[in-house]
Amino acid sequence: MSTPEHPTDDFFREMLSDHRIVPSVEAKKAFLAEAAKIAVKRSGRRKGYLLILSGLILVSGAVLFWIFSKPISDQEFATQSKKETVIPTTIISTPILPDEFPHVSQTFYERTRKIQTEPFSLSGEPIEQSTIEQTSVTPAIHNYNPDSTILLHSSEKQQYNDSVPVKETPVNSGLTAPIVNLPPVPPGKQHSGSEDPGSKKSENPVKSNFSDPSQEKNTTDTLDKKSTRESYSERRMQIKFGVSYVPELMFNTLEGEKFVNTAGIEAILKMGPFSLRTGAGISVSKGTNELSVAYNDWMGSYNRLDSILFTWSDPNKNYIPTVYLSRQEIWDSLMKLEYPRVVKRYFYIQIPLILGYDFWQKNTVTLGIRGGPILSILLASKELSNVYDPGNKKIISINGIPPEQVDLNWQVMAGFNTSIRLGRKFSLEVEPNIRYYFNSVFEKPSTSWKPWSVGLRLSFLVGY
């Protein structure tokens, strides 16, 4: 801080040093009313509150995950399978004689027989007949791939989660195995397991599918397209885990614009077109804090005489003095103030709870909207600039000047999400978003506009 040396400056300083203006009664009342609302700040209670709050968010996220990802119990499964057991039109319940279908070639008949009698596995390993007979209803699976094959073996379910969303049927005594390349059957098109086997629809189920290979292909394609559309809205739950990085440019902060980096892990629960995202990320940003340092100036030092010891010297017949001195520092009695600034790096943990809706999908690209609250909690701060050096000054007090970094803040985020499937399990999400800070990380309480930011979330996800 400078010491201005100008006569008019001194004049103004002297004249206004004790100038006072009494605030209006209305202003005082308004302040007292608002001050009464401010809760008592107790660090212990505050920390507990933060812990409870963050715990609640994480627990609620976990509970939601658990609710939606809860596996079907055996009893529920039995009920459901009874209700939903279907005999796909392509399943052969009895051997087919070539005479009955003259248009079906002998080769195809032989192939069908082979499939019927020899259970197969997608992994190429032989499967026990009894295992096949115990196969159960597999709910529709999220990432439908029309080119995939049907699942038969329960152990293969994990391996081929992305297969066709076709319900497997408990195989009757006459049944051996379904047929490969079975198109998905939309629910509306499915036949009930309790349906009268002698009804018209199931009278000769094979005929329509094996009447002609080219016709079969056309039918399959049509069904594929239709079921692709329908399966989009009927997708079942899927969980994705991944890592994300969000560069973010904040505006309207105390220091103008500010760049914030956030990296973290996240989990996404997808339920059809809807999604719920949570996780934890570390947010890193720089900030400047101001200190109020009260001090006494150093005036100099001198050697103070503590004592003199005289020792008698016989040979010389005189006293030899020994002087004991101690160094004394002198400080001005006038208290002065200065306001140094320190640059710090702040580390926040961010816990989002983001809801999403995918409104468009084509091939490997999905577009959607995302929005929700994000909780930020200050974890630590590290001084980047040199620590304040008082030199020879005698420090009376050092106090931080608010606004300082807040321990906790809430943000609300809205974004446009683009998800690109990179494979069966992997996907990349790009999400430009806007955030609004309810109580800013960088200033409190704000006098006018709250800070806001634009960011780009990049996330690499693995789905299960």
Place this chain on the structure above:
Amino acid sequence: MEADLINKVIAREPDAVEALYDHYAPALLSVGLRYCGNLADAEDILHDSFLKIISNLGNFRQRKNGSLAAWMKRIMVNTALNFLRDRKKTNHFSDLETIEAVIGEEVPDSYETDDQYRNLTQDQIMKIICELPLGYRTVFNLYVMEGFSHKEISGMLQCSENTSKSQLSKARAMLRKKIRNMSATEKHNVYEYSGTSDR
């Protein structure tokens, strides 16, 4: 005494909060008025500043009388600067050519020989400071009243040091001009605000 008051305010005792306000608000409002130029904005800044003060008083460590007042004043100044920044006012440094015309001829630096300086009241000084263009007023307040260097001011206002020096020079010249031109009748008019002055 002050330590007791601080502890009571931290405990949110209404009487203590009111006592703190009554004791320090007049001086802080004067500071706010110097920066904003009008009482309504100054009261808004005072309101926000006091909320910051009582919210952060728990972090304040007092070791000597006077440091609390300085700490509070600094919060007030920062809040005022933030307020002006939010209102997009601080970068509105006045067009120098226009100001040159207002300033006119130079006047001597020494006020001691000038009776007009000696006879000025606090309210009159506040009035002419409040009449300064915003850029001039801000630099003048930061440099003359708060004692910041031009380097520090340039960082706070996001302008160059030369701009800060230039603004200060023009502000001084304009103040001298205004004081000199102040007529004898104006001298006895009190600056129009709803507060009262100690002098």
